[in-house]
Amino acid sequence: MPGTFGRSATAGAVALAAVLAVAGCSSGSSDGKPDPKRSSAAPAAGSQEIDPQPAANVRQGGTVKMAIQQWVSQWNFYQVDGTQGDGQSIVQQVEPSLFTFDAHGNSVLDKDFLVSAQVTSTSPQVVTYRLNPKARWSDGRQLSWQDFATQWKALNGTDDRFLVADTSGYDQIASVTRGAGDQEARVTFRTPYADWQRLFRPLLPAPSIATPDLFNKGWLTKVPITGNSWKISSYDRTAQTVTTVPDPNWWGAKPKLDAIIYRSLDASAQTDAYLNKEIDYASAILPEDYKRLSGSPGTDIRHGARWDEVHITLNGARGPLQDLRVRQAVDLAIDRKGLVEAFSKDLPFPVRPLGNHFFMPNQQGYQDNSGHWGTYDLAGAKQLLDQAGWKDNGAGKARTKDGRQLTLDYVLSAGSSSSATDQAQLVQAQLAQAGVVVHIRQVPANDYFEKYVDTGGFDLVSFRNVDAIFHTLLYSTFQAPKGQQVYGNYGRVTTPQIQQLLDQAARTTDQAASDALYNRADTQIWQQVHSIELYQRPQILAVRKGLANFGASGLADWNYNTMGWTK
Incomplete structure (x- = not known):
């Protein structure tokens, strides 16, 4: 399934890939001898297979169809019922993620949202965020320090009416204050906090999480305000699809695709859906699925270390x-x-x-x-x-x-x-x-x-x-x-x-x-x-040939702006 923890902190729905066998059966070939086709080690950290292509090789337009494992009812990334991985992945596509991860899991500043973010004091620890002044929410407001402050107050655990999945990190913050202007946030910690770059990722709009009622109920069935290069254009409960499209008000580089359609499908149905061209990638981790998918015309099998x-x-x-x-x-x-x-x-x-x-x-x-x-x-x-x-x-x-x-x-x-x-x-x-x-x-x-x-x-x-x-x-x-x-x-x-x-x-x-x-x-x-x-669990994905900058990304985030179909 698409991103979750680090793409966010979450529990992803089960999608195990055991085959039915008696406990203690040996791995390898069926005759008990080592399988010569088997490598000696899993993909190393930092490895990925996404068919990396420069922008010039990716055509403008087209649609990618993806499967999600269940319908999303709670879209608040931080609410206790909002931890389902597919929903969190889509939210990160449409809300500001201040940092992205590279293939080795290193945090990289996203210049579309931040001019800078750094520790400006160590005693106490203070992190100063300078926001890109071009960055705006879908309601027209600029991203500001108030979004940081409101998110901290909702997530720090001091008000139990906010039904929060995780208070850690936010409960270590002593204050969030305005810096040199509205687009500068100063976050002061009570004690040193090593993983400060994981906080406010994604950043949510203050008006949609400011009260317990908004936090707990305002994100049921839909995302109220977005703030990224993509927005959600439709939620079709009957067809079990959610469609994202580029936001025309986006201030950065234009995404290559015209739309991404997410369709709720049971895991057992995804191989057939891929073979029927209803979706453009599927897990190939089950032996029976791997055999069917790897032999399908126009398919790449891509591996990574997630x-x-x-x-x-x-x-x-x-x-x-x-x-x-x-x-x-x-x-x-x-x-x-x-x-x-x-x-x-x-x-x-x-x-x-x-x-x-x-x-x-x-x-x-x-x-x-x-x-x-x-x-x-x-x-x-x-x-x-x-x-x-x-x-x-x-x-x-x-x-x-x-x-x-x-x-x-x-x-x-x-x-x-x-x-x-x-x-x-x-x-x-x-x-x-x-x-x-x-x-x-x-x-x-x-x-x-x-x-x-x-x-x-x-x-x-x-x-x-x-x-x-x-x-x-x-x-x-x-x-x-x-x-x-x-x-x-x-x-x-x-x-x-x-x-x-x-x-x-x-x-x-x-x-x-x-x-x-x-x-x-x-x-x-x-x-x-x-x-x-x-x-x-290894990453073994069947991906439609020609779909570039996408696939088994390992520790990295998917880049929804660069993925697309090669010319």
């Missing part, structure tokens, strides 16, 4: 999983290596179990912190369940306690690919060996996040977190819930020690010291079984 992890979240706020021993037992009874090998069996490069919640294996700072909690230990799982009082009733039977069976709901989107169901079934079979009954519950795709994941209506659930290049983007994932605010911590599992380490890491500007703090926090996150990391 920050993209697949995990299983455990709900520690209800039922048996409130007991840490039960969460740890579930963790030990799940064979991660078997799940990963099932997923990667037919991929062109190996995939290994992920041992970190913050770093990808191809990032500096990565270390495997899973330890004992990353291993498959069925005997250990059974012992923990014994200690928790769940009686073993023999092979093939559910454990019981106080007259209740040990059952868990694994909630799955009806719009997921077949591989997501395969993974759920493998987990179901593995946990059955420990006496844990797993009910796989399919729910409507459009309800998956808003009515189940966001509300904690699950015991187990699997989805992807993507593009968390700034580690503070993950702060809300492990943040302690506050009243009705769960932020991004859908399983409601954390400890004061984890929160303290993440707070320290966010304030630490020395990279090595910061990485060490994140790794210390990660070790505790594994022990608490907040979530079970599975693997880094």
Whole structure:
């Protein structure tokens, strides 16, 4: 799916690519011998395949058709129900993103919005933003310091009526004031904040988020005000399409395309939609899809190394999983290596179990912190369940306690690919060996996040977190819930020690010291079984040949202004 974290901080809807196989199956060729076509390593950090072309080679005009995995109902990027990845990607296309990411994940100033942005004081830390005076909202107002101030007040966590997905970073700001003029904002932090470049990205218009009612309800069904080179021209609920077009009032270089049409499609339908030319790119990560897509005339297969992890979240706020021993037992009874090998069996490069919640294996700072909690230990799982009082009733039977069976709901989107169901079934079979009954519950795709994941209506659930290049983007994932605010911590599992380490890491500007703090926090996150990391999901996309400056972008943002069809 298109951009999310770093394209924004979000949880992307599940789109797993496991094939149905017994746990522990080997990767490689079917006869057990190494596959000579298989490379020895996944794409490295910084790698991307987007068919880069200069503007002179890209024709003016044309339309690109993309798939999104569900209809978007909440368009406020920062609201608790606005974290769905497709919606966030579209919002970033039409709202100001002050910085963009390059292929190595480095922040680059966007001159269309900012003349400069720099730390102008270190004690206290002050960041001064100078806005491009040409930059305007669709209602005609210039972007100003008041937009910064209003966004900070909505997101800093001091008013619980603003139902915010993530307060981190904004809660470290002491003040936002007017600088030398209305187009200069001075942001003063209470304590040093290393990832300041991730804040105000995107910047939202003050009039549309100034009150709790506007913030929570003003973005339902539509984006009220835009401020980028693109705007949304139509929302067609019947056809399940959203169309963006260039804004004629844009002050920068004109986009190449005439329109981008986003169509809501179940993951299982996207390969056929691509082959029928209803969309112009599709995931080719499933072996059966790869075979069909790679052989399609006029198709490029493009690879990249994205920050993209697949995990299983455990709900520690209800039922048996409130007991840490039960969460740890579930963790030990799940064979991660078997799940990963099932997923990667037919991929062109190996995939290994992920041992970190913050770093990808191809990032500096990565270390495997899973330890004992990353291993498959069925005997250990059974012992923990014994200690928790769940009686073993023999092979093939559910454990019981106080007259209740040990059952868990694994909630799955009806719009997921077949591989997501395969993974759920493998987990179901593995946990059955420990006496844990797993009910796989399919729910409507459009309800998956808003009515189940966001509300904690699950015991187990699997989805992807993507593009968390700034580690503070993950702060809300492990943040302690506050009243009705769960932020991004859908399983409601954390400890004061984890929160303290993440707070320290966010304030630490020395990279090595910061990485060490994140790794210390990660070790505790594994022990608490907040979530079970599975693997880094590769980027393998089928893209219509001739579509330039687009595809597997790796750590970089898509550039909606340069993408287009070659001459």
